[in-house]
Amino acid sequence: MSLLSVQKLSMGIHDHPVLHDVTFEVAKGEIVAITGESGSGKSMTAFSVMGLAPGGSHATGRIMLKDTDLLTQTEAQMCALRGNAIGMVFQEPMTALNPVKTIGDQVAETILIHGAGTRAEAMRIAADTLTRVGLPQDRFPLGRFPHELSGGQRQRVVIAMAIALRPALLIADEPTTALDVTTQAQILQLLAKLAREDDMGLLMITHDLAVVSEMADRIVVMQHGRIVEQGDTAHLLHNMQHPYTKLLFAASTHQVDLPPLTSDAPLLRVDGVSRDYRTPRKSVFGAPGTFRAVNNVSFDIKKGERLGLVGESGCGKSTLTRAILGLEDVQAGSITLNGAPVFSAGRANLAVRRNMQVVFQDPYGSFNPRHRVSRLITEPFFLLDDPPKGQDRTDLIAETLEAVGLSAADADKYPHQFSGGQRQRIAIARALIIRPELIVFDEAVSALDVSVRAQILDLLADLCRQYDLTYLFISHDLSVVRTVTDRVLVMQSGQIVEHGPTEQVFSDPQHPYTQTLLAAAPTLPDLTDKASPHAQPPLV
Amino acid sequence: MLRYILKRLLSLVISLAVASLVIFFVIEIAPGDPATFMLGINSQPDTIAALRAELGLDVPQWQRYLNWVGGLLTGDFGTSYTYRTPVAQMISERLWVSLPLAIYALTLSTLIAFPTGIYAASRRGKAGDTAVMGATQLGVAIPNFWFAMMLVLLFAINLRWFSAGGFVGWDKGLGAGLWSLTLPAISLALPQAAILSRVMRSALLDVLGEDFMRTARAKGLTRKQALWRHGLRNAMIPVLTIIGLQFSFLLAGAIIIEQVFYLPGLGRLVFQSINARDLIVVESVVMLLVFTVIMVNFAVDLAYALVDPRLRSRT
Numbered sequence: 001m002s003l004l005s006v007q008k009l010s011m012g013i014h015d016h017p018v019l020h021d022v023t024f025e026v027a028k029g030e031i032v033a034i035t036g037e038s039g040s041g042k043s044m045t046a047f048s049v050m051g052l053a054p055g056g057s058h059a060t061g062r063i064m065l066k067d068t069d070l071l072t073q074t075e076a077q078m079c080a081l082r083g084n085a086i087g088m089v090f091q092e093p094m095t096a097l098n099p100v101k102t103i104g105d106q107v108a109e110t111i112l113i114h115g116a117g118t119r120a121e122a123m124r125i126a127a128d129t130l131t132r133v134g135l136p137q138d139r140f141p142l143g144r145f146p147h148e149l150s151g152g153q154r155q156r157v158v159i160a161m162a163i164a165l166r167p168a169l170l171i172a173d174e175p176t177t178a179l180d181v182t183t184q185a186q187i188l189q190l191l192a193k194l195a196r197e198d199d200m201g202l203l204m205i206t207h208d209l210a211v212v213s214e215m216a217d218r219i220v221v222m223q224h225g226r227i228v229e230q231g232d233t234a235h236l237l238h239n240m241q242h243p244y245t246k247l248l249f250a251a252s253t254h255q256v257d258l259p260p261l262t263s264d265a266p267l268l269r270v271d272g273v274s275r276d277y278r279t280p281r282k283s284v285f286g287a288p289g290t291f292r293a294v295n296n297v298s299f300d301i302k303k304g305e306r307l308g309l310v311g312e313s314g315c316g317k318s319t320l321t322r323a324i325l326g327l328e329d330v331q332a333g334s335i336t337l338n339g340a341p342v343f344s345a346g347r348a349n350l351a352v353r354r355n356m357q358v359v360f361q362d363p364y365g366s367f368n369p370r371h372r373v374s375r376l377i378t379e380p381f382f383l384l385d386d387p388p389k390g391q392d393r394t395d396l397i398a399e400t401l402e403a404v405g406l407s408a409a410d411a412d413k414y415p416h417q418f419s420g421g422q423r424q425r426i427a428i429a430r431a432l433i434i435r436p437e438l439i440v441f442d443e444a445v446s447a448l449d450v451s452v453r454a455q456i457l458d459l460l461a462d463l464c465r466q467y468d469l470t471y472l473f474i475s476h477d478l479s480v481v482r483t484v485t486d487r488v489l490v491m492q493s494g495q496i497v498e499h500g501p502t503e504q505v506f507s508d509p510q511h512p513y514t515q516t517l518l519a520a521a522p523t524l525p526d527l528t529d530k531a532s533p534h535a536q537p538p539l540v
Numbered sequence: 541m542l543r544y545i546l547k548r549l550l551s552l553v554i555s556l557a558v559a560s561l562v563i564f565f566v567i568e569i570a571p572g573d574p575a576t577f578m579l580g581i582n583s584q585p586d587t588i589a590a591l592r593a594e595l596g597l598d599v600p601q602w603q604r605y606l607n608w609v610g611g612l613l614t615g616d617f618g619t620s621y622t623y624r625t626p627v628a629q630m631i632s633e634r635l636w637v638s639l640p641l642a643i644y645a646l647t648l649s650t651l652i653a654f655p656t657g658i659y660a661a662s663r664r665g666k667a668g669d670t671a672v673m674g675a676t677q678l679g680v681a682i683p684n685f686w687f688a689m690m691l692v693l694l695f696a697i698n699l700r701w702f703s704a705g706g707f708v709g710w711d712k713g714l715g716a717g718l719w720s721l722t723l724p725a726i727s728l729a730l731p732q733a734a735i736l737s738r739v740m741r742s743a744l745l746d747v748l749g750e751d752f753m754r755t756a757r758a759k760g761l762t763r764k765q766a767l768w769r770h771g772l773r774n775a776m777i778p779v780l781t782i783i784g785l786q787f788s789f790l791l792a793g794a795i796i797i798e799q800v801f802y803l804p805g806l807g808r809l810v811f812q813s814i815n816a817r818d819l820i821v822v823e824s825v826v827m828l829l830v831f832t833v834i835m836v837n838f839a840v841d842l843a844y845a846l847v848d849p850r851l852r853s854r855t
Contacts, residue, residue: 052757075762083760090758095751098770100848109769110759145849161759 002027003201004049004169009061011048018044018057019225026169026201031192033204033216033233035248037449038420041225042205046171049203050088051078065169084114087162089191091174093155097146103130103157104142110164129160133190151313152183156190163194169201170194176211180312180476185520188215207449209252210479210522213237221245237525247451253524254454255483256461263303267470268324268438272333273297275319293319295494296333301438301470308485308502309474310517316494317474321442324472326353337438354383357431361443363423367415374411377401377430384434396433403466404429405459421452425459432463439471445480457484478521482506490514541845541852548841552834559830560612564605567823573597574621577817595621608823617824622816627824630809635828637707638798638806641721641728642790648729649736650783656733657740662767664745672737679734688727688800695723705802724801728794732786739782743775750774776847784840788833 002025011019019041026032034042047053049063051070063070065085073081082088090096098106107126111117117125127137133156146154155175162170172191176184192215195202206212212219213233220230221244229242240246275294294316301307311317322328324335326348335342337352357380360366367376374397381387388396398408404425415423424444431439441460445453457480463469475481481488481502488505490498490513498511509515575591576583592598596607611618617627660672696704702723710717747753748771756766795807806825813821845851 050758052754079760079762081760082758088758090751090755092751096755098752098756098774099850100773101770109756109761113760113765147850158755161755 003030003066004203005062005064006045006049007062007064009045009048009059009063011044011053011057011059013054013057017225019048019059022061022222022225022227024220024227024230026203028168028201029195029199030218031195031202031204031216032218032220033206033212034220034222035206035209035212036222037207037248037451039224040222042207042222043173044225045222046088046173046203046205049169049171050082050086051075052082080114083110083162083167084116084165085167086169086171087165087167089155089158089162089170089172089175091177093151093158093178096158097154099146102143102145103135103140103149103160104144107157107160107164108142110161114165116165125164126160129164130157133157133160133163133194134186135160150183151179152187155179155183155187159187159190159194163198163200166198167200169203171203171205173205174207175204177206177208181478181522182312182516182520184211185522188522191215208522209248209450210524213524214522221248234525249524251450251454253479254450254457256457258306258461258484258486259465261302261304261486262468265303266300267303267305267338268301268472269336269339270300270320270324270333271298271335273320273323273330273335274332275316275323275328276331277319293494294323294330297491297494297496298333299489299496299499301472303437304464304468304470305487306464306470306485307472308481308488309472309491310476310478310481310488311491312476312517315491317491318442319494320491321358321440321472321474325356325358325440350383354380354434355437356440357434357436357438358440358442359424359427359431359444361446363420363427363447366427367423369415371414372411373401373413373415373426376415377411377426377433379430380434380436400429400433403432403463405455419452421448421456424448424452424456428456428459428463432467435467437470439469441471441473441475443475444473446475446477453480460484478506478518479523490517544845544852545842548838552838555834556831559834560609560827561605563823563826563830564608565601567819567826568601568604574817574819578621608820612824612827618820620813620818620821622813622818622821627821630821631806631825631828634804634806634809636710637721637803638791638794640717641724641794641803641805642787644718644721644725645728645732645790645794646783646787648725649733649786652729652733653736653740657737658744658767658772660737660741661744661748662764664748669741673741676734676737679730680738682731684727684731685796685800687730688724688797691723691727692800705800707803721803724794724797724803727800728790728797732790736779736782736786740775740779743778744771747771747774773847777844780840780843780847784836787836788829791832792829 004026006022006024009019009022010017022041022045024032034045036042044053048059049070051073053059059071061071065081070078070081097103104123104126107129108119108122111122111125112119116122123142127142130140130142131137135153135156140149140153146157149157170191175191176187179187188211191202191204194200204212204216216233218231219233219236221228221242223244229236229240229245236245237249240249273294274292274296276290276292279289279291297320309317309320323330324342326342329343329346337355340349340352342349342352342356377397377400378393387393397411401408401410406422406425406429415426418426427444445456448456460469461484473481473485485502487500488502489496490505490511492513498505498509498514505514506518509518575588575595575597579588579591589598596604608618615628617631619625620627620630623630656672656676660669663669692704695701703720706720708716708720744767748767753766753770756770757763761769792807792810794805795811797803798805798807806829810822810825813825
């Protein structure tokens with residue numbers, strides 16, 4: 001008998017249908033992954049099982065946990081099940097913990113709330129569980145507060161809270177999406193290990209097909225609130241039936257076709273750059289300390305070149321980006337564009353700034369919601385001495401919007417009228433409109449669904465052909481960097497540890513850190529070898 | 541934690557020093573010579589000069605400043621120009637009315653605001669929430685002197701539970717003293733409670749939307765348990781800020797209510813002293829209020845650190 005059996009689950013929020021006839025099962029000790037893009041209903045399915053769907057929702061069908069139909073349980077009965085029979089791990093470890101309580105108290109609370117022991121027993125179980133998830137007591141005592149831990153460590157605490165009472169079912173909603181790739185690998189390994197050891201059913205919600213393929217025993221693919229396909233991982237990946245599954249898979253491994261390099265002339269030159277931050281004073285009257293975020297970094301970008309910059313959070317990528325854009329001064333070295341410094345006399349050099357633009361990660365946060373698209377994308381005109389006016393301006397707006405795959409009529413709309421992918425096109429239009437010599441893409445496709453991401457990457461390749469773009473592409477996503485760059489820099493602790501032609505670095509990494517990064521990154525199995533469907537058994 | 545306290549203390553001392561300078565010189569450059577004012581406009585120049593010498597007004601300003609600050613530090617606030625009594629004594633008499641009144645009012649407003657704010661937040665969008673929010677809207681809108689007069693009309697004149705004004709003094713016993721401050725405290729507390737209740741509600745609602753509240757629910761806590769165990773303490777930072785501001789306001793800003801209830805408080809003392817150009821009293825009372833405000837802020841800063849461990853380790 002299966003542990004969790006979801007039968008014909010349909011759900012609506014107010015009058016808006018969210019799930020249709022969702023049916024799947026999770027057995028004891030089995031890892032089932034629900035995958036799909038945003039709006040597919042995968043998270044809503046998870047929250048329905050937890051009985052934590054948002055207010056105003058109503059569900060039909062059955063959610064059987066062993067012999068209990070969760071949909072018929074009262075709120076009090078669900079409270080007794082949550083944390084006890086079903087545990088849940090969330091996406092954002094940085095905010096999933098209460099900042100004012102110690103990690104010991106928070107893990108012990110799971111035990112105390114279900115009356116599973118006295119306070120002393122609860123603290124002992126909490127200590128054992130934290131040790132079990134990789135936070136041994138000698139280094140991570142119970143009295144630590146969440147802000148004293150890294151993202152990966154916090155996620156381990158969240159996992160400890162979820163498994164403290166050894167639930168039969170663990171639900172993990174995008175558990176590693178916010179984490180670095182090496183941390184992600186560790187957390188995934190931990191989850192798989194716990195599921196095997198406790199014979200616990202693990203329901204993983206993730207958008208990342210590579211994670212799914214390495215981890216899950218079975219895959220459930222969802223689109224628009226329906227399950228379009230499900231089956232054993234290896235079998236499903238080798239015998240994809242539904243066009244959406246095929247599309248998802250193709251988009252995840254999407255390769256773009258970059259035009260060849262045209263020039264050898266250097267455009268941006270970064271020479272021996274170091275950037276220090278002040279750290280808090282050690283004593284009230286002591287001198288402040290410094291932290292070197294970028295340490296003696298040198299590289300250049302040639303005209304028409306596509307350069308990648310990869311590294312994990314805290315490696316100095318963002319600091320370097322701000323220095324290149326002339327937003328902050330550097331403590332040593334120089335950054336020049338066409339020989340002119342990007343930062344001079346205490347501020348960004350305007351003549352240079354107008355030749356650089358940037359596209360940021362968040363397509364929702366990077367626009368003023370009260371401005372129309374025409375105003376948003378013409379913001380860089382402030383950098384020009386003689387910006388286009390009247391008909392010239394209108395024509396340029398139309399031309400740029402069309403270049404990024406939107407229409408001239410979109411100029412009069414507001415940002416909220418567009419999807420995430422379209423907004424990122426607007427952001428690219430804003431960068432493109434003054435024809436800069438260099439565009440910096442700072443995690444520009446990281447927040448997008450894979451199918452949308454594939455389209456944006458194609459757009460970049462198109463623009464390269466059309467406008468001879470030079471760009472610096474900063475990302476933590478190695479597979480994306482691999483396809484859209486000619487050359488790549490690998491950054492660790494403020495230093496460039498490896499650089500070279502992209503394909504060479506990826507296929508034959510020299511530095512141990514690059515090797516670790518590439519090994520940790522989840523990869524999709526190579527499906528060309530269709531003769532042996534079990535050539536790529538799931539990890540663990 | 542110790543370093544956090546030391547840093548706060550240092551900034552407290554600097555703020556006090558700057559405040560004393562500003563208060564002294566701003567009040568000194570305001571027009572109106574106390575001696576001329578006391579003797580009237582028809583007085584003789586030599587009489588004025590004699591009085592100025594007697595009041596210590598004939599020495600240079602910087603020296604008067606040093607004398608004043610030196611006096612403050614040793615508890616000697618100088619002598620009132622008008623009443624010829626020690627300022628320290630005048631202030632302490634008034635403080636024994638104003639300070640208990642402020643604490644009384646603040647306690648009342650907190651006791652009203654916390655339950656109503658928590659109740660409204662936990663029933664967001666429902667009838668209970670709407671009712672509480674409507675009531676607080678009214679509480680903010682009603683002028684407190686009008687409300688005070690209504691209280692007097694009902695409880696003092698019609699029901700005769702309280703006297704309509706005046707303060708019996710603490711020598712009649714704690715109960716009698718508090719009793720005579722009750723109507724003023726209620727009139728002061730109500731608008732403050734309305735504001736605090738709204739702050740409490742919105743701070744709690746912000747916290748209720750946080751990810752860790754969802755985590756708490758996933759552990760098996762009921763909505764109510766999650767709110768009490770994880771919501772409340774995280775919502776305290778904005779609430780503490782407002783409580784600190786309200787205490788400072790209640791101490792000095794009660795002048796209208798003091799007038800309505802004929803209470804000998806600090807607000808009235810300042811008002812009378814300004815009218816009489818009794819600069820030394822004004823300076824000392826204002827300095828005392830600044831001192832209180834800064835001390836309250838210091839206490840609020842310490843309370844922040846107690847509530848939020850991140851502030852303890854931050855330097």
